[in-house]
Amino acid sequence: MNELPASVKVKEVGPRDGLQAEEAILSTEDKLRLIDCLAEAGLREIEASSFVHPKAIPPLADAEDVFAGLERRPGVIYSAIVPNEKGADRAVEAGANEIQVFLAATESYNQNNVRMSVEDSLEQSARIAEIARGADTPSVAVLSVAFGCPYEGPVAQERVLELSGRLIELGAEEITYGDTTGMAYPTQVRELSEAYRERYPEIPLRMHFHNTRGMGLANVLAALEAGIDRIDASVGGLGGSPYAAGATGNISTEDLVHMLHEMGIETGVDLEALIGCAQLLEELLEHELPGQVMKAGICGHLMEAKP
Amino acid sequence: MNELPASVKVKEVGPRDGLQAEEAILSTEDKLRLIDCLAEAGLREIEASSFVHPKAIPPLADAEDVFAGLERRPGVIYSAIVPNEKGADRAVEAGANEIQVFLAATESYNQNNVRMSVEDSLEQSARIAEIARGADTPSVAVLSVAFGCPYEGPVAQERVLELSGRLIELGAEEITYGDTTGMAYPTQVRELSEAYRERYPEIPLRMHFHNTRGMGLANVLAALEAGIDRIDASVGGLGGSPYAAGATGNISTEDLVHMLHEMGIETGVDLEALIGCAQLLEELLEHELPGQVMKAGICGHLMEAKP
Numbered sequence: 001m002n003e004l005p006a007s008v009k010v011k012e013v014g015p016r017d018g019l020q021a022e023e024a025i026l027s028t029e030d031k032l033r034l035i036d037c038l039a040e041a042g043l044r045e046i047e048a049s050s051f052v053h054p055k056a057i058p059p060l061a062d063a064e065d066v067f068a069g070l071e072r073r074p075g076v077i078y079s080a081i082v083p084n085e086k087g088a089d090r091a092v093e094a095g096a097n098e099i100q101v102f103l104a105a106t107e108s109y110n111q112n113n114v115r116m117s118v119e120d121s122l123e124q125s126a127r128i129a130e131i132a133r134g135a136d137t138p139s140v141a142v143l144s145v146a147f148g149c150p151y152e153g154p155v156a157q158e159r160v161l162e163l164s165g166r167l168i169e170l171g172a173e174e175i176t177y178g179d180t181t182g183m184a185y186p187t188q189v190r191e192l193s194e195a196y197r198e199r200y201p202e203i204p205l206r207m208h209f210h211n212t213r214g215m216g217l218a219n220v221l222a223a224l225e226a227g228i229d230r231i232d233a234s235v236g237g238l239g240g241s242p243y244a245a246g247a248t249g250n251i252s253t254e255d256l257v258h259m260l261h262e263m264g265i266e267t268g269v270d271l272e273a274l275i276g277c278a279q280l281l282e283e284l285l286e287h288e289l290p291g292q293v294m295k296a297g298i299c300g301h302l303m304e305a306k307p
Numbered sequence: 308m309n310e311l312p313a314s315v316k317v318k319e320v321g322p323r324d325g326l327q328a329e330e331a332i333l334s335t336e337d338k339l340r341l342i343d344c345l346a347e348a349g350l351r352e353i354e355a356s357s358f359v360h361p362k363a364i365p366p367l368a369d370a371e372d373v374f375a376g377l378e379r380r381p382g383v384i385y386s387a388i389v390p391n392e393k394g395a396d397r398a399v400e401a402g403a404n405e406i407q408v409f410l411a412a413t414e415s416y417n418q419n420n421v422r423m424s425v426e427d428s429l430e431q432s433a434r435i436a437e438i439a440r441g442a443d444t445p446s447v448a449v450l451s452v453a454f455g456c457p458y459e460g461p462v463a464q465e466r467v468l469e470l471s472g473r474l475i476e477l478g479a480e481e482i483t484y485g486d487t488t489g490m491a492y493p494t495q496v497r498e499l500s501e502a503y504r505e506r507y508p509e510i511p512l513r514m515h516f517h518n519t520r521g522m523g524l525a526n527v528l529a530a531l532e533a534g535i536d537r538i539d540a541s542v543g544g545l546g547g548s549p550y551a552a553g554a555t556g557n558i559s560t561e562d563l564v565h566m567l568h569e570m571g572i573e574t575g576v577d578l579e580a581l582i583g584c585a586q587l588l589e590e591l592l593e594h595e596l597p598g599q600v601m602k603a604g605i606c607g608h609l610m611e612a613k614p
Binding site for chain 1: 311415416418419455457458459460489490492493494495518519520521522523524525527528529548550551552553554555558559562565566569570571595598599600602603604606607609610611612
């Protein structure tokens with residue numbers, strides 16, 4: 001095994017990517033409780049909401065209220081995902097600390113997701129990035145279905161790298177590769193990570209894996225081995241798959257942090273407090289979440305042997 | 308990433324290790340349907356039952372009937388786990404193709420599991436191995452809680468290696484390291500695998516991971532990277548954790564095979580047929596199983612994009 005990073009920057013995406021996939025709509029107050037629980041547990045990057053049209057994603061229609069209600073803790077980046085210029089204006093106005101633009105690596109997925117071509121999404125992203133720059137707000141870019149597309153299958157590495165270059169030209173300070181439907185596998189993650197780092201050594205790469213087919217943490221391991229030290233995850237594993245009923249979505253933040261800590265990799269997160277957030281979220285949503293460490297317990301917590 | 312093995316020998320443990328953890332008791336006929344489905348799907352090693360005292364593990368009380376009813380396919384090893392001499396005699400009589408002895412790497416776990424010391428279990432294993440040898444039946448050994456014990460915590464590498472050496476002296480033709488309660492993590496798997504292979508280069512090492520804390524396939528990846536090419540798994544992820552309600556147990560065979568095939572590693576298994584076995588098992592047990600690929604579908608099966 002190559003040397004693994006000494007620490008990993010875990011970005012919590014539950015309040016946006018996770019809740020977006022939920023049928024139940026949490027109240028603004030409950031979202032703020034969750035976000036503050038996560039910040040209190042030591043997460044330093046939290047995707048707090050999305051400035052899409054309020055009717056497009058009802059669970060996130062209260063983005064302004066969420067940002068207005070945040071108890072902003074020093075050192076925490078409260079991030080927002082933004083689909084267009086109007087959304088960028090709203091995000092800046094709301095005081096988002098980071099703006100995320102997004103597009104898909106394939107035409108079919110982009111068309112199905114946002115009803116425009118990848119080229120049009122790139123233009124849109126350029127205008128969003130300009131608004132962010134004007135407001136001195138960092139912008140980052142998420143490339144979804146970067147490993148595989150449910151309509152087109154595996155995505156050519158060169159296509160992903162070329163789109164990354166276009167996004168970097170627009171001013172993205174970080175690129176995220178999203179495995180939106182859980183199609184990535186470890187050797188592919190490793191190869192793509194290495195190719196990216198060779199081509200764009202100065203712009204950090206972040207990985208956003210879904211555990212849809214059980215490979216989530218294996219893909220994390222492959223990314224770590226390729227030197228990637230920025231990983232997205234969702235508290236409790238919140239967020240199902242829009243393409244397969246009963247399938248899980250995002251990797252669970254506490255399962256990720258648990259594995260990293262077992263391997264001696266620092267995250268700055270208090271794992272027990274984080275499990276508390278996952279339990280809070282189960283209470284708020286009134287259903288079980290797929291996170292596993294919250295059910296099985298932390299490895300280090302031993303049991304009494306029967307006498 | 309180091310070069311991964313070109314092929315992996317997957318051993319199916321659902322009919323024994325999986326069913327043992329189930330409350331429901333399958334009929335002998337249903338077990339035989341499941342076992343034959345697995346053999347038909349291409350699995351070449353199947354842990355078919357256990358010759359413990361019939362009252363000790365009621366779901367496996369029909370071991371003789373299972374072995375008598377097997378439609379033995381050429382090239383398939385139907386294996387049995389055996390706790391004592393009486394069990395060994397029964398397994399030989401029933402025509403098991405392989406006898407598995409087992410003991411725990413820690414005193415507390417062994418005492419709690421079989422009410423004897425590790426030293427006594429080793430003596431027992433010696434007598435079982437002798438019976439197997441007398442009957443020309445290969446014997447292999449499983450060392451449970453080899454990575455961590457729920458009572459004692461992490462297990463020292465030297466302890467595991469020393470016990471492995473004792474088991475090899477008894478004639479074990481293969482050693483399995485069992486992560487019985489899902490406490491292994493990738494860097495540990497890697498280090499232990501490498502240390503074993505250096506110390507005992509001639510006796511193959513097999514890994515038996517549980518996915519209790521979500522690290523199952525990440526641990527498989529670490530093992531593959533250390534050159535391990537024998538992995539246990541359970542169809543559908545059958546088999547919960549006796550130590551944590553709601554937690555999952557064995558890694559799922561179809562999720563394992565799916566990941567291996569995505570990485571270009573051969574298994575000889577027909578993945579679609581295997582998913583059919585997992586679906587059959589859900590029908591037989593009348594409840595959902597934790598396997599994920601059976602819910603999300605094989606990566607290569609693409610969807611129609613909306614026009």
